[in-house]
Amino acid sequence: MYGTRTRVAVLGAGIVGCACARELALAGLDVTVVDRGAAASATTAHGEGNVLVSDKGPGPELELAQLSRRLWPQVLQAVAARSTHAAQAVEWEPKGGIVVATTDAGARELTRFAADQRAAGVHSEVLDADALAEAEPYVTREYTAALHYPKDAQVQPAAAAAALLTEALAAGATLRTGCEALSAVTRGDRITGVRTSTGLLEADWFVNAAGPWSGELSTRLGAPVDVRPRRGDVLVTTPLPPTVFHKVYDADYVGAVGSSAEELQTSAVVESTRGGSVLIGSSRRRVGFDDRLRPEVLSAIAAKALRLFPALAGVPVMRAYGGFRPYVPDHLPVIGADPRLAGLWHVGGHEGAGIGLSVGSALLLRELLLDQPTDMDATPFRVDRPAILGGSTGTAREETV
Numbered sequence: 001m002y003g004t005r006t007r008v009a010v011l012g013a014g015i016v017g018c019a020c021a022r023e024l025a026l027a028g029l030d031v032t033v034v035d036r037g038a039a040a041s042a043t044t045a046h047g048e049g050n051v052l053v054s055d056k057g058p059g060p061e062l063e064l065a066q067l068s069r070r071l072w073p074q075v076l077q078a079v080a081a082r083s084t085h086a087a088q089a090v091e092w093e094p095k096g097g098i099v100v101a102t103t104d105a106g107a108r109e110l111t112r113f114a115a116d117q118r119a120a121g122v123h124s125e126v127l128d129a130d131a132l133a134e135a136e137p138y139v140t141r142e143y144t145a146a147l148h149y150p151k152d153a154q155v156q157p158a159a160a161a162a163a164l165l166t167e168a169l170a171a172g173a174t175l176r177t178g179c180e181a182l183s184a185v186t187r188g189d190r191i192t193g194v195r196t197s198t199g200l201l202e203a204d205w206f207v208n209a210a211g212p213w214s215g216e217l218s219t220r221l222g223a224p225v226d227v228r229p230r231r232g233d234v235l236v237t238t239p240l241p242p243t244v245f246h247k248v249y250d251a252d253y254v255g256a257v258g259s260s261a262e263e264l265q266t267s268a269v270v271e272s273t274r275g276g277s278v279l280i281g282s283s284r285r286r287v288g289f290d291d292r293l294r295p296e297v298l299s300a301i302a303a304k305a306l307r308l309f310p311a312l313a314g315v316p317v318m319r320a321y322g323g324f325r326p327y328v329p330d331h332l333p334v335i336g337a338d339p340r341l342a343g344l345w346h347v348g349g350h351e352g353a354g355i356g357l358s359v360g361s362a363l364l365l366r367e368l369l370l371d372q373p374t375d376m377d378a379t380p381f382r383v384d385r386p387a388i389l390g391g392s393t394g395t396a397r398e399e400t401v
Helices: 015-026 060-082 084-089 104-119 129-135 157-170 211-220 252-258 295-308 351-369
Strands: 007-011 030-035 097-101 145-149 174-177 181-187 190-196 199-202 205-208 228-237 247-250 265-272 278-284 317-327 334-337 344-348 398-400
Touching: 007 015, 015 030, 015 157, 015 205, 015 344, 015 351, 030 157, 060 084, 060 157, 060 351, 084 157, 097 104, 097 129, 104 145, 129 145, 157 174, 157 351, 181 199, 181 211, 205 211, 211 228, 211 317, 211 344, 228 295, 247 295, 265 295, 278 295, 317 351, 334 351, 344 351
Parallel strands: 007 030, 007 205, 030 174, 097 247, 181 398, 205 344
Antiparallel strands: 097 145, 181 190, 190 199, 228 278, 228 317, 247 265, 265 278, 334 344
């Protein structure tokens, strides 16, 4: 089963699926990537491209973020060796992040959070008024604490996914777009194929990397996992002169990330792009796959951003967009083999951190799938935990003998 012709089907061509395809193809496996749409056209195309360590407290997700942050420059160096243009298109910017508290309570929580992070190996620096003004001339002066995280970075997410996918294809992988997975074909307790809208897809292993649709896909395959969509929205300004120099967000962002509430939550997250536009987020709300933009949500996002960057008042917004993040109730990714259906693997549930965590998650998948020593303890991400297997059941599996 571990020979060079072992067939692996990666179900999903977002950045996580592309990263998995790259790792597995470079390991010598026969990889097919399928997606019902185009590669990187759904959640990945609607992300901000965050590669963050600043927003994660001590624990397994932070360890995965630290692993991924170490891997990203290595991966992009390999991409550049093949294509300088592809590497440049990724727009890797290790510009660092700045977290700003605007209340006394926020300052206390941020200080405590940073102390816990430092104990886990995350470097941050306290910024006094002069240092903050030098780093971000246009940020509010009505603040109570500010921290600089030099390891935070950003990529252009669709270009990053394309670069990973191109590496996979160069290593022998194949891509099928417009191919929707419908149901599983099994022999005993093992998945041997997936019926798709374009015909039967057979493989030795199948990787569910369908992002926010992972829960729906897993139900179709007869092995449901509790991954749900959680919507976020972003405003995009017209191009500006240099205005925002780091990824800057208010201290409320960490709480919003870790919350399980269904109602709307907003916090200010502001950063620039190489084209000069400023991206303004963020929101989190659980509304299923309702993709309608809500003016009240966009207004709430803008209000939070203006508190952080008053200088943005009057700046035109040229567009707004939203996307769905793969949410798991215990806020940890799922990476590993399905305990109910041999041959099925899951990689997902990263919520808004999928861009940053993609390369580390893909490495763990390859190590687990090939029974190799792992770079970190993957046990917390296992599939057979209550948060993952506590969802709905499905009956889409099609039995054969």
